[in-house]
Amino acid sequence: MTTQQLVSEIRKKKSFLCIGLDVDLNKIPAHLLQEEDPIFAFNKSIIDATHHLCVAYKPNTAFYEAYGIKGWKSLEKTINYLNEKHPEIFTIADAKRGDIGNTSTMYAKAFFEDLAFDSVTVAPYMGKDSVEPFLAFKNKHTIMLALTSNQGAFDFQTLSVNNKELYKEVLEVSKSWNNSQNLMYVVGATKVEYLADIRKIIPESFLLVPGVGAQGGSLQEVCKYGMTDTIGLLINSSRGIIYASNKEDFAEAAATKAEELQSQMGSILK
């Protein structure tokens, strides 16, 4: 998917919502556990109930890997279902990968070719030659960690290097990498006061923003400082939507929560 197609979907749906599919068997409604593939059954219901309210879905690979081959099958069924039923929706493999060159190429093939995701999240610590193999894929997007939403973000990401915080150096340096037009960045909503500075470095890139809702970030504040002429934001909500109810009405409850966010986004986009 091209960035233009993503922006066009956002305008059509009046939504820049991304729903995180972080499925934990201990948290889904009990009646689903009798299904042959409870994780996929849960995802399918959530997707069927919310696809008109969001522009992206983001399974975090950890939640699938934790269930071994069964989990990997559920992930494959989920991405295949999305690509078949809703090809207009942007898909994100939240995998936070990164390795030396030939190994990163293997990861890129896993997520872009084998699973056919539109994008994958990567970690910056190993530098340019660990990220460029992902950037080489046409019409695929590489979403690099910049400033994450957790407390540990302050351990290294905000340390001062070259008279600026490390995450700013990461943003700045990455602009010079081959095919950097395929980069997006993770910036947590819990650090909204940093967004104005971030936009000085990357005025147009899309940001994937976790931390609205459950982790305390404000949608209005994120948009005030982070939104661009072509939107430039994907706001992720996971637990706040998919676990809105753990009863038989879980999908409707998820839709209600997604609609609340979509409606706020609709007002902001006016």
Added chain:
Amino acid sequence: MTTQQLVSEIRKKKSFLCIGLDVDLNKIPAHLLQEEDPIFAFNKSIIDATHHLCVAYKPNTAFYEAYGIKGWKSLEKTINYLNEKHPEIFTIADAKRGDIGNTSTMYAKAFFEDLAFDSVTVAPYMGKDSVEPFLAFKNKHTIMLALTSNQGAFDFQTLSVNNKELYKEVLEVSKSWNNSQNLMYVVGATKVEYLADIRKIIPESFLLVPGVGAQGGSLQEVCKYGMTDTIGLLINSSRGIIYASNKEDFAEAAATKAEELQSQMGSILK
């Protein structure tokens, strides 16, 4: 496996060699492609031929994920084979994971419980709360990236923060984390001149050292600056051993290459 057990194996085998199982279907002998599971068939032959020469095996998960569910099955069969036939061998899931707390816990379960590896590699960028969930597992080891063997290591890892290079800050700070006794670190053999400084910060921790051989690092130099009273080193070689031949004699050729390294290690341990 405890660190003491690992050290005892090293002394017994006179080897601190780790063999990287980075299996690429384009590089393995053609006759194996007719097997039902060529990746596992390759790994089994390599393990059967080399297990007496090394103390650790390290599959890099990227090479398995690239083949989807089939690849994940090959990884599972490989770790099960190792745990069944050679429980004394230290196993490393080279996965370079790291995420917010509850998600890192899912990754830790995937590698320590579902797949029963002894250790997993992690990336430090997201800080303390992204690594501590791994450290909480008893007799499991978390191998954190410090100074990697690739060129991109110089993009961020060696930038100056708090009057020292970032990787030194990572080493220093990580010592204060809960259960930090379960930490080991990745330090590339291509940066051997840094090892003396690293040992000042972490005098006793085990280092996983890639980059000897194919990437140009010297075994003697690594040992001179990195070895401790309890060894403290695992030297990894992947391509140099497993792809020593791509003909029917590939396992014997791998054993020959492994024996060369083991023999050098034997001399050093005297």
